[in-house]
Amino acid sequence: MQHSIFDWIKAISRKLIFMLSALMPRSENKALFGSYKEGFCDNSKYLYLHWQQTEFIRCIWISGNRDVIKQLQSQNREVYYRWSMKGIFHALTAKYYFYNSYIGDINQWLANGAQKINLWHGLPMKKIEFDINTGPMAQVFNPKGKLATCKQWLFAHQQHITPDLMLSPSELIDTLFSSAFKLDSSQLLRATNPRTDYYTLYSNKHSSMHSSKNSKQDSNQDSSKHLSQRSSQCPSEAQSLDILFGENTSSTLRTNREQAIRSGISPTISPSIILYVPSWRDSHQEGNPYAKAFDWQRLSDHLVANNQLFLLRLHPNEASLADELTSYVNIINISQFEDVYGFLKDVDQLITDYSSLFIDALPLGTPICFYRFDEQHYQQDCRDMYEYAEKLPDIAPKCTDFDELLEQLAPEAIAKQKSNAINGEQRAEQKSYKKNYQAVTELFWGKDTPNAFEALEEIIIKRRT
Template sequence: MSQFIVNCIRYIVTQSLYFIGGFCPRSRKAVMGCYKNKFADNSKYLFLHWQQALTIRAIWISGDKVLVNQLVEQGYEAYTRWSFKGIYHALTAKYYVYNSYIGDINQYFARGAIKINLWHGSPLKRIEFDINNGPLFKVYHPQTLHDKFISAAQYHQQKVRPDHMIAPSDLVARLFAGAFRISEQQMILTGNPRTDYYQAYNKSNNQGNNQGKNQIQKSQQNIPLPDQQSLIDELKLINNVKQVILYAPSWRDSSALTTDSSNKAASANPYVNAIDFTALSASLVDNNQLLLFRLHPNEAHLANDIQHFPNIINISDWQDTYEIINDVDLLITDYSSLYIDMLQTKADIVFFQFDQQAYQSDSRQCYPYADDLPMAGEVFTEFAQLNLYLSNLSQNTNISSLTNKKNRTELAQLYWQYQHNDCFKQLDKLVSA
């Protein structure tokens, strides 16, 4: 069967199911999900809040049967995407709450529901309809009739506009509105559940009723994985670790539309090529430092090449890292907007941009405003520079310059203008109207 016929069938089936699904009556409940069938990010922490607050019946939908079973064992309501109940609730829920696209839940049955996109990052790199280069350009801006047909057939869910999004500042609200082609009036000006959760439900406090305590205990496990904080504490004791470093580079989306597995070979691993992991590991051991290596879900397979080095732990399979970000001493990233979330923590921040020119030409560009942003930390392009910085950090934890500290304060004001607006209260109000 030719690819053209396959795309024709896909287009007809997708559009037909989406249209028909819009006629189903919907009741007051929320179906929720996450990219890559994970239990992570903003939707996870809003789900955990709603389990405790009982604001609305919240149901988790995933394509991962093992995850669903583990959530059910924890006492939560969860169903696989194509189970009878998974389909039923996707067709009848008033609210769709997700981190990326409606396909986090079910892209075929969302018409008629109120769609709340919590998104999974901050608009540093161009996103969605603002993308103007790289492999994702033709998804949002197909030029030929052929490309327009492919885009409509294969990328249906990317074109479905949300009814609401959250934004922690006017800047983010404006950029999200443009990128998703919605109005700024559809924005909820508030912080993010992923960064607010452990402030609202402090793991170490003893306040609240027993139900609240039980909920916090559940959340600490970062379902369905083991207690990550306990793991870090144990490793620090075993290795006499004084500093915890999180290396979380951005997704290099030059391979976004590539299906050829040969392009995922270790020889093409940009991190192995850029970093001498043997030397890095030896330095970490000498400096009593522990490095947590966290790749984007789309690149997680690349981390398999570095799992055997002492004091380097691959955590790319963790659902997310928000449980431990307040215990990280240093974030190493490159072009990732994760550093914007980390502005709210005590961690130092450095940028290791080993492929700066190639990244700018092959991947999405940043928004123009980003060119004028002050830097939140030092910028390195060579591994030797980074390794020297780590050695200096081990001797003096207060090596961040006054300029960088001032810049962090300015950036925090730019990105977290509405952090004081309790996100859980705002979202509770939305679904209670």
């Protein structure tokens, strides 16, 4: 990409502003939070919610999205527009930045001098950051030559800012994060993730999808009543379920009920939830890869016949691709949702390819299916996988075409996998499966790993004294 003289001047000026921001005094009692794509989601969201509840530290959310700001203001949460006077002031004077991807989640030009804690957004299987050596992102993190390196230092500013601290739940993640982010051991804190810890700590905050589904069975009015009751307790999470089982009631779900009756399935049985969360395909290929990877009408017919709902959540960078895929019965686009952690425990099957969401689902015993319809393309033109990923014990079926996937969506296949993961006390095959499942869970999450809230509070208190 060619840059004009004006682009170079602007990049250099911004870099100078970043350097000068280190001169500002910063308050130890103030923390800023932000998230990728200006949303209110992921690890930073749940750390923000927890500390607002406990009042451990002053928590301020920063965003460039006016709708997100209005939403949080309506919940009496402290939030400011990034380039408002207060947004700039707090960006210059807060001691702590907590973010999910890069410091630009908050303010990439005013962060120097703050303690930058990258909560990240997943435990990786595919190579990330400075470990990327193939695909279009390689030129950002590993440019060839001094001029290209200088150019990326200026124009990919936030990608080249090293965090002061990251959370790591296991020795494997220590190794991956140290390499990918160029960290030493002192910059890694042994802890789990806020987004999973939150629903362990606040078990009453779970947006129970099965409760919502059961209330749906009686009448549309009953489900709306149920969701409105939950919204007073857990507004952000209930809002997602309200969208799912509210807006889709009259079309998708009612049609499901009618067709289920015709198929001989009792409408009193709540539908199973299948969640599909693929990784971002950063090769920028033309067309919609998901349109080719599925026979969507055939999938819809299968879902109706088996009383299942298929929730489609594409990566934020590909969310628009879902629009053309959700005109089918029992297939619901949730790509616009903040995240899925409020109802992850209620998912009956998780389908992914390389997304680390499956790692978050491991402690829940969720049946998993890997659908890698473009494995060769992904590894050649997108990103390589980490070596360890190729050596993981088998914990889930791996499908490369739609027919194979459809077999794994059969209710009996899902039930068998669930039973093997939880029980594993009968046949040798079941025992082996459970052993593998537990081994992989421990590989990523370690044993008796401290929760993120306690670990972060402890280190902040130490630094204050």
